[in-house]
Amino acid sequence: MSTDKKHLTTSWGAPVGDNQNSITAGSRGPTLIQDVHLLEKLAHFNRERVPERVVHAKGAGAHGYFEVTNDLSAYTKASFLSEVGKKTPLFIRFSTVAGELGSADTVRDPRGFAVKFYTEDGNYDLVGNNTPVFFIRDAIKFPDFIHTQKRHPQTHLKNPNAVWDFWSLSPESLHQVTILMSDRGIPATFRHMHGFGSHTFKWVNAQGEAVWVKYHFKTEQGVKNLDVELAAKLAGENPDYHTEDLFNAIEKGDFPSWKLCVQIMPEQDANTYRFDPFDVTKVWSQKDYPLIEVGRMVLNRNPENYFAEVEQATFSPGSFVPGIEASPDKMLQGRLFAYSDAHRYRVGANHNSLPINRPQAEVNNYQRDGAMRADNNGGGSVYYEPNSYDGPQESPQHKTTPFAVTGEAASVAYDHNDHYTQPGDLYRLMSADEQTRLVENIVAAMSPVERVDIKLRQIEHWRKADAELGQRIADGLGL
Numbered sequence: 001m002s003t004d005k006k007h008l009t010t011s012w013g014a015p016v017g018d019n020q021n022s023i024t025a026g027s028r029g030p031t032l033i034q035d036v037h038l039l040e041k042l043a044h045f046n047r048e049r050v051p052e053r054v055v056h057a058k059g060a061g062a063h064g065y066f067e068v069t070n071d072l073s074a075y076t077k078a079s080f081l082s083e084v085g086k087k088t089p090l091f092i093r094f095s096t097v098a099g100e101l102g103s104a105d106t107v108r109d110p111r112g113f114a115v116k117f118y119t120e121d122g123n124y125d126l127v128g129n130n131t132p133v134f135f136i137r138d139a140i141k142f143p144d145f146i147h148t149q150k151r152h153p154q155t156h157l158k159n160p161n162a163v164w165d166f167w168s169l170s171p172e173s174l175h176q177v178t179i180l181m182s183d184r185g186i187p188a189t190f191r192h193m194h195g196f197g198s199h200t201f202k203w204v205n206a207q208g209e210a211v212w213v214k215y216h217f218k219t220e221q222g223v224k225n226l227d228v229e230l231a232a233k234l235a236g237e238n239p240d241y242h243t244e245d246l247f248n249a250i251e252k253g254d255f256p257s258w259k260l261c262v263q264i265m266p267e268q269d270a271n272t273y274r275f276d277p278f279d280v281t282k283v284w285s286q287k288d289y290p291l292i293e294v295g296r297m298v299l300n301r302n303p304e305n306y307f308a309e310v311e312q313a314t315f316s317p318g319s320f321v322p323g324i325e326a327s328p329d330k331m332l333q334g335r336l337f338a339y340s341d342a343h344r345y346r347v348g349a350n351h352n353s354l355p356i357n358r359p360q361a362e363v364n365n366y367q368r369d370g371a372m373r374a375d376n377n378g379g380g381s382v383y384y385e386p387n388s389y390d391g392p393q394e395s396p397q398h399k400t401t402p403f404a405v406t407g408e409a410a411s412v413a414y415d416h417n418d419h420y421t422q423p424g425d426l427y428r429l430m431s432a433d434e435q436t437r438l439v440e441n442i443v444a445a446m447s448p449v450e451r452v453d454i455k456l457r458q459i460e461h462w463r464k465a466d467a468e469l470g471q472r473i474a475d476g477l478g479l
């Protein structure tokens with residue numbers, strides 16, 4: 001057998017004699033069940049698909065690096081942010097939200113912006129979107145919200161009645177809906193949009209002092225959006241337009257980059273700020289908390305294999321590293337459970353040992369077994385703790401920073417309920433053309449809604465945000 005030419009094998013490594021013809025009784029006879037190569041090919045083929053992500057199913061990924069350009073170790077002890085010039089490898093996955101795995105890229109939808117930093121202290125996942133806020137501010141509403149974004153249970157069609165019924169009954173959604181209906185609802189490419197951590201997070205420095213932060217990835221390609229007609233055309237002609245753009249750009253060495261900045265809020269300000277800083281439907285004014293540069297993210301390598309690196313990538317907002325911790329943001333709190341739970345279901349209990357998810361930091365723990373345990377499962381090392389056999393020990397200096405909690409346990413909403421100032425301010429910040437396109441997009445999206453009471457309820461929200469905006473939409477809908 002020639003040494004350089006690879007020979008075809010079965011999954012158990014045995015050479016395959018014939019990959020063109022099944023084993024049959026004579027040239028016309030029935031197929032023999034002993035044709036184990038045939039059986040394996042057909043059976044494995046039936047098992048090639050893993051469940052798609054229940055949201056953010058359609059996406060594209062790339063490898064790159066993050067480089068620190070501003071030392072913020074006064075605020076966080078996170079090692080990958082500690083010294084200017086420090087580089088950390090990363091993987092990012094961009095995505096749409098509502099569509100299935102085969103759906104079009106150029107739809108009106110937020111875009112996922114999920115970054116995995118392979119830091120020396122473990123992986124840090126910043127699982128954000130291309131928008132600084134979100135539609136809701138309590139995780140308990142998320143399954144219902146996503147149901148309205150998906151298909152009607154009977155017709156299996158998208159259902160604008162559900163979409164606007166939910167939004168008109170959830171006024172906290174108005175800010176994000178305004179962003180979604182604006183030009184930024186359809187980015188020109190994944191490269192020409194900003195990214196945000198959206199939530200408030202906590203940074204802790206080496207002295208245990210905490211501040212609140214919000215992350216902003218500012219695209220260095222400039223923000224560009226797609227014209228609505230062109231987006232609809234592309235959705236039909238090339239549903240993978242954004243996926244293709246990202247791959248081709250990196251392939252030809254046109255490496256996209258973002259500047260990472262943070263807003264930093266002193267810990268005590270959270271008790272007096274005019275909006276609840278943990279309410280993810282609100283932004284912090286950049287006048288109050290200006291952007292501070294942290295570093296730069298550059299994407300410079302395409303995946304070798306889509307399924308291995310993009311489909312199997314698993315991100316969790318709960319993958320914290322020392323120096324970065326949770327805030328009480330109710331949406332973030334819900335996500336701390338949901339993501340790893342989704343990964344255990346979709347990819348498997350040992351998803352973090354897959355190459356794309358495996359930390360570059362050494363993993364030492366007492367987790368054993370579980371399906372598809374691809375490493376040596378801890379070998380013969382001690383498999384419980386505490387123990388007298390020099391097993392891995394905890395690092396008390398990296399305990400979660402203690403913080404005070406107050407109030408009685410209750411099912412209760414945030415007590416800041418001004419859902420109109422920020423969307424109204426956003427509208428008033430827009431140019432006349434942007435305002436006109438916003439109104440056109442809203443009218444186009446709301447026109448198919450059957451129930452007039454839903455339309456009127458939503459118009460009332462727009463009117464409270466800005467009287468002119470509300471009037472223009474009512475005129476456009478003939479109400």
Ligand code: HDE
Pocket residue numbers: 053054055056059093094095111112113114127128129134138139142197198199280313314315330331332334335338339340342343
């Ligand atoms: Fe997600 N989200 N999400 N989400 N999300 C998922 O995780 C969830 C939210 C975001 O490229 C799921 O692996 C809950 C906000 C991105 O692999 C799931 C809530 C933001 C991605 C999930 C939210 C996001 C996901 C689906 C309300 C921006 C794709 C499958 C509390 C700040 C990551 C999966 C990737 C994926 C849950 C809201 C962004 C089901 C419960 C807010 C970018 O776990």
